[in-house]
Amino acid sequence: MPGTPRLATVPRSVIMQPTTQCLPMDCTYCYLPLRKRKHLMPVHVAEAVARPVNAWGADDPAFEVVWHGGEPLAAGREHLAALMAPFHGVRHSVQTNAALVDDAWCAFLLEHDVHVGVSIDGPEGMNTHRRTLAGHPGFGVTMRGIARLRRHGIPFSAIAVVSDPNPDKAARLYTFFADLGVDTLGVNVEEQEGVNVGVKEIDPERAAEFPAALADAWRARPVIRLREIQRVLNFADAVIGGRPTTPHPAASPWDPLPTIGYDGGVVMLSPELAGFSDGRFGDFTTGNVLRDALDVLVAEAEERTPWITEFWRGVDACRATCPTFAFCGGAHPANRYFEHGGRMDGTTTRYCTTSKIALLEGVTRHVRENTC
Template sequence: MFVRLAAIPKAVIMQPTTLCSLDCRYCYLPFRKVNHRMPLEVAAMVAASVNPWAALQPGFEVVWHGGEPLTAGRSLLGALMEPFEGVTHTLQTNATLVDDRWCDFFEERGVGVGVSIDGPADMNRNRASLGGRPAHDRIIRGIGRLRERGVPFSAIAVVSDPDPARAAEFYRFFVDLGCDVLGVNVEEQEGVHTRASEPDPGRAAQWWVALTDAWRADPAIRVREIDRVLTFASAVLEDRIATNTVQVWDPLPTVAYDGGVVLVSPELAGFTDPRLGDFTTGNVLSTPLDVLLAEAESRTPWLAEFQRGVDSCRTSCSFFDFCGGGHPANRYFEHGGRMDGTRTTYCTTAKIALLEGVTAHVNAHSN
């Protein structure tokens, strides 16, 4: 097997609550309308493993995700953060609850903020309130508080329709929004969201061409996906792409509200399969996180099947060196509950089309 998990992760994802203040139409989370909250004991157990890792690895991140982490409230979220030492706290929010008191919280604790918003109002229509009403104005209002208070933030957008004709408008929106980094996720079929659109691969590639054109014309912010392609291109030019060697994955442990730990693919948290179980490697309330990682292969039945799928990608796909074999959740939800399939729609639109699009941009501007 070529795939192995790193002994120490670069980050840990924490789910302080399952509850969300929105009901986005493409959301994959199964319990977003239920208010399950993380007990303080779970955070303390995670911190017992994380703190030594952070001492060895400066910049170690603890990422608070949900649900909507702000629905946990400042008191609980602050108490959950308390046991951690030497880490960088970040959180991903839809910004609907952001006010001056939350800005105080971010500033006092040095919390990095990421905001989820998909673009101008009509592109953001899938982000809706629990009552089904458009949430755009509430999100923009929360972002306005961050800007007025001088709290820096990044942004993540889900693109349901990668229309090349709108890529420049999309990019300009985020430049004007004031974020410093933009991450772009093409809508995926995963979790309880089973009816994702399937964009034409050629059209998706043209979307990435147009987005790169817009960024190149005014590189005011970083675009995560373009950075990835440029980093890969640099590695190729410098002959730093290793082949036929062990592939090391960041285990990226996701700790659910109840202490259950899912590795590599946060989108699998909260799901159960009759064949593969609940996807967890164990629970921090009974086994320390560092032990769960050290014994991950024997404790995680689906990893071996996933490894076989990655090996199949390695031998069958010319884009493998760039994407590394895809993600477990995309394989599982697109291949009828199997982890050993190969290409997915996500691969096609978010990896292959991305590489082809940025490469096409470079070729067009190198002549």
């Protein structure tokens, strides 16, 4: 609440940007401003991050270092290995478009015990927004990488971006990933953020029908963990059991979720803000690990980062006005900023209505229709 710390002083994970470059993809909905430039993270940045992270990992066996991008594999095996080397006693994961995955990369992922998340939007007809830099469909190159992961027995999760949450396509989407053998599927409705400003309006009723249809498909064949369904189930279980809805962001303190840019700059709470700058807030960073230790930056994040104060005002406004707040938690900084003309203290966003409110309404609708 106001006047008390609202960010945890120890995160549960850190996100590392080994390179800004995304090879060979150029997805139409991508929000990253530097994805066509090859900026590499120097090893001394990773060494600076590793010092506090290794201490956090010693206390938390589940602590995770997430390699994100750009396309992390575009950094190359030798350089990524050098970036990982300073870390000890933590879990590593990588979010990749899988286009660069070959047998050598599979050996690397197994050797370093890296959990793999693949970005693919479903069957071929649902991947029209995922194209290569040369303008060709990206589905084939990603599927070749997935085939190599499967051949080497490497389990993987998946994230799909849905630009048109058509309930008639939900079962086909789910079946594709169930047949693919993913262990977890996350479904993100396309968001207006970063350089992606051309998002189409989505009818709220249609948006709610989509997760309801997904829940139908999952219930008929519950062979994978569907992240969105699980979020609603966890929330419902906590409410019914009279427990806090932690770790959902309605709870306090929030996980600071530090994102470490290729140059050592640290953005809290919202990875999507990395690489952007603003006349009022500068580059959104709390500081740089080459000047200040990451544990200090996390502990002093609120006093060092002016935009976070404005963001809390928006969260409090949502808390006071939104009936879905206990589930949603007050939107995310990047969605507020990019949808509200550079303000962090607005309330309802498109992200709220299509990805949070619609999700809760859709899944509870599924439950009612299948229990009455």
